[in-house]
Amino acid sequence: MxxxxxxxxxxxxxxxxxxxxxxxxxxxxxxxxxxxxxxxxxxxxxxxxxxxxxxxxxxxxxxxxxxxxxxxxxxxxxxxxxxxxxxxxxxxxxxxxxxxxxxxxxxxxxxxxxxxxxxRRWDGDFLTVRALMESQRLGDIRLAEFRWDRFRPEVTTLWRDRPEAGAGMLADLGPHLIDQALVLFGMPEALTADIAVQRDDARTDDYFELTFHYGQRRVILAASRLIAARRPRFALHGTQAGFIKNGLDPQEPWMRAGGSASAPEFGVEDPANHGTLWHADGSSETIVSECGDYKRxxxxxxxxxxxxxxVPVDAADAVTGLKLIDVARQSASEGRRITL
CATH class of the missing domain: 3.40.50.720 (NAD(P)-binding Rossmann-like Domain)
Incomplete structure (x- = not known):
């Protein structure tokens, strides 16, 4: 033990x-x-x-x-x-x-x-996206959008909202979104970033949109604290089909409420949040989400x-993400695309 x-x-x-x-x-x-x-x-x-x-x-x-x-x-x-x-x-x-x-x-x-x-490599929605990509049903992905929206207009006194090292939304949610993009697509050729402070009285970044460039493909990673009507969590558009997925993985709210990670229903998503695969002829089908499991x-x-x-997540992967966050801050500051 x-x-x-x-x-x-x-x-x-x-x-x-x-x-x-x-x-x-x-x-x-x-x-x-x-x-x-x-x-x-x-x-x-x-x-x-x-x-x-x-x-x-x-x-x-x-x-x-x-x-x-x-x-x-x-x-x-x-x-x-x-x-x-x-x-x-x-x-x-x-x-x-x-x-x-x-x-x-x-x-x-x-x-x-x-x-x-x-x-978040073991989010049910991410596992679903990964399996769908491996099945080749989407064809070649030309645009992928990973978005993590919240509506929290009030500025708190918590460390995330204080102007100190490691604060702000890019440092908070950026590592997860960047890691998911790297797992699916690898290192981009170039990066463009827009980072902003949008809430009244906020002192740390609460909005970002990063664009990873891979030849013809674009991967957009975005988050904001001022989105009441949340955008799809995942949107992937390929040469054969597209996939739209709303909602967030249910494991966090389950455990916050005191639920056991060993319960049979742990990680099982509400069918209302299952994603939709859109075909070129306009038809669609529901894709049942895989069961997420952070215990893995x-x-x-x-x-x-x-x-x-x-090791399930190599520490070197996290350092690569930190390097990309540094490049993103440089891109936003200088207002330009940066080749990696």
Whole structure:
């Protein structure tokens, strides 16, 4: 049994890491580092609650999952690796490319598993898109749009809305969208970006649209906090057919509400949100969404630690995403397309 601890019990720790670790048989949720003791006790009465320093110093802890404000990812991960722990880091993997590369070098030197929590590879809608592309039913994709819209016009006092390192929407949602694009299409030839602050009194970016250029193909990654009538989550247009998919994967709201990641209905999407495949003759058919399962990420982490398989998300993939975010900021600042 691999003993795991979660550092941080905000949204990430509460709705993702803790229930997923708890749902993987090869892992034991042994500890949570947080000041929210009562909230932990409501769900995990037997789990130890301690400080981050105590977690890192505990020789019985094998794996540490870091789900804290972005600017703390690097120092916590470095300390955990130096203490001989395997480490999972929530997105963004690090604030800078240099920090990300330093963590990879440290993990390699210590022979430890290090991974970015890019769980959205196991969204049901993304798995559906991936399978549809592999089936060749769309033909050659010429335009793909990945959008993650929200309507949150109020500016909060949370770290995401404070003008500090790692804040803003591009750092928050960009890593997931970029990772999904890289998994499906690989590295683009060029990148064009538009990044803006649109809400009244906002001090961090709350809108972005990135265009990845692949020859004739364009892949658009976009997010905004001012979209009340949400656009399709995925829209793929190929030489033979098109696919439109609305709604977000149901796993997050399920776990936020206290649902078990081991329940039979976990990851099963409401049929009302199933996507539509549009044919060239104007006819259409419903494509039933695949069942999403973030537990596959942590099962892969357990296998990697045990020497039974590769790391489910290579940390180098996350650093590539950080590099593309840097290029996106340069493109938006200079108002030009940048060749990679």
């Amino acid at each position: 691999i003993r795991a601890a979660v550092i941080g019990y905000g949204l990430g720790g509460m709705a993702f890491h803790a229930p997923l670790i708890d749902g993987v048989p090869a892992l034991e949720l042994a500890a949570i580092a947080t000041s929210r003791v009562d909230q932990v006790r409501e769900r995990y009465s037997e789990v130890a609650v301690m400080t981050a320093e105590a977690v890192i110093a505990d020789p019985s802890i094998d794996l540490v999952a870091i789900s804290t404000p972005n600017d703390s990812h690097f120092p916590l991960a470095r300390a955990a690796l130096e203490a001989g722990k395997h480490v999972v880091i929530d997105k963004p993997f690090a604030i800078t490319v240099e920090d990300g590369e330093a963590l990879i070098a440290l993990a390699d030197a210590r022979g430890l598993v290090l991974s970015a929590f890019h769980n 990420y942590y099962a892969g982490i357990a296998d990697a630690i045990s020497g039974k398989g590769p």
